[in-house]
Amino acid sequence: MDFALTEEQQELKSAARAWLSERYPLDRDWDGPQDDRWAELAELGWLGVSVSEEEGGVGLGFVEEALILEEMGYALYPGPYLATVGFALAALGPEDRAAVAAGTTRWSVEVNGLTPWLGSVDMVVDMEGLAQPARGEELVTVDPSRPLGRLEHTNGTPLPGPRHIARARTAMAAEAVGVAQRVLELGVEHASTRTQFGKPIGVYQAVSHQLTDTYCDVELARSLVYWAAWCVAEDDEQAPVAAAAAKAFAAEAAVAACERSIQVHGGTGFTWEHPLHRFYKRALWLEGVGSRPDELRLEIADELLGVTVPV
């Protein structure tokens, strides 16, 4: 029983933090087009983390991918890594996997009739689990880096793997943890430096205890995400409930973390200029795509209590 990250996992996480913070700083041009640097991701091996070495990947697993996703949430990475690696990869056969690892194909998955990043991916796994060329009308969302599109369905091509819902939910939960961690740090920084009534506002418990509650939420959410990621990686039978738990808890934690951090920042936190609203919108996107937290909890309740029967 050892649930700490291994040294290699910690190194991968630090490397992701360093690479992402260099290329996606907080003072970037948020409103212009953002480069997803896909070729660089392929070169780093991050597109093929769980793809076998024979297929041109790294031969690690989903836990490592979850760590990268956490860091992508932390940095607000704009590209369709979540869709390609988090959502679609498990459905693909060997050739498609190799193409993902090599960085030549971006994928997404149709979720409740809408397809994230439809305009910037090449292929889509549709609701039936069929491969479709990515064509259709795109809709802007609360997070402009993450549009949703209405896929134009063709006959489609069957795929060998499943629409792996537990994997997708865990991937979103991992991003949510990164978002929550980042806004916590921004809140702590502000509360430590902003002075009112002659003191940094972080000495006031009405401020500091909000951040403490976020810290507790982040730690608990991270534990659920790593548990779910381990279950997915090991094909453990608890993977579906663990993933539902992780997504329900982490998405709500991220939204609440952003709301507290905006409050702690005062008027500054409400401005367009400050990056906090970008994190808030990412958190809302993560909460809104796929099942809602209360739907996920009712799924879990069915598992724990048995499905409701008419009396």
Place this chain on the structure above:
Amino acid sequence: MDLRDTPEEAAFRAELRTWLDDNLPEERRGRRGGEQRFGDEFGRDWSRKLHEAGYAGLTWPKEYGGAGAPYSFQAIFYEETTRAQAPSHVGVIGLGMAGPTIMTHGTEEQKQAHLSKILSAEEIWCQGFSEPDAGSDLAAARTRMERRGDVYVVNGQKVWSSFAHIADWCILIGLSDPDAPRYKGLSYMIVDMRSPGVEVRPLRQITGEAEFNEIFFTDVEVPAENLLAEEGQGWQVAMTTLLHERGTLGFALTAALEVGVDRLIAVARERANGDAVARDRVAQEWIELQALRYTNYRSLGTYQRTGIPGPEGSAIKLRWSEQNQRMTKLGRELLGEEGILDDGWWHYQQLRSRGNTIEAGTSEVLRNIVAERVLGLPKGR
């Protein structure tokens, strides 16, 4: 990262399960806690049995009678004994607080005199920290320790002291130098509870039982060699005690919560059919239980490597206490009128849970600890 038991851990778990099946009488399982933890001889007998089987002081060094096992074994012990609804060792203060403090700051004589007796429950310990005017602000302790020749003369009052009415020894913090700056005038000593001048009065709590006590010290003479560390170093010694209080405690707390959540699920199967609101709340409690469980596992990794519990222990206790209050309230609510019957498990647990956010660090103090020591926010004091 691997959540499965190692072969050694699996063997230990299996052996412990068998031992519990063989040794724990059925009628002693699932008692509701409270007074029965103290009043009855079974507690000491059970503790001695645990010791004889090698389960007391699992992580203590072998030279002091422990098993020298890794912290994961302690975690497994909490998981299995709680699932079997076994009573705990009565010496929790000795095992979790006094023992580790004596190991760190005690003399060789003190270690030899007390450590093995703590394990065997020959000595029950209590804690003399809080005072009527020094609760969360421990450094405000005013119990006087006055040096006179070979002894310290102790006068003062302690409060909220669990086990004091059956304790043989007490870890006591008090003021040895009233003129010293804050923190520097405090000393820490071990006191024989049978010394003349020690008086214990049980305090009745909202459940109707008396789990804790007031202790009055009137001209109690304590040999000077009973000091831990030097005179004036009481604050540092007390910090060791409080650090160890949170060690693997998270596992014990979470395991107890799991028993409650399992009961909650059983109640909800009967009472929450078709009630989406109740089902949502039950699922939320289950989710947070898993979150606490895997946070324990993550912090265990750090503890194994450093031997020092990480500050996330404060977060675990904080969230556990709030969850236990929510969970017991929900169980009681789901049972309707049955939930308020006076001999009911849920009604008792809900009342008892109100102490959870106060004992062993109030939630307010724990939030301050997290804010200052974990998040690095500026100190308010």
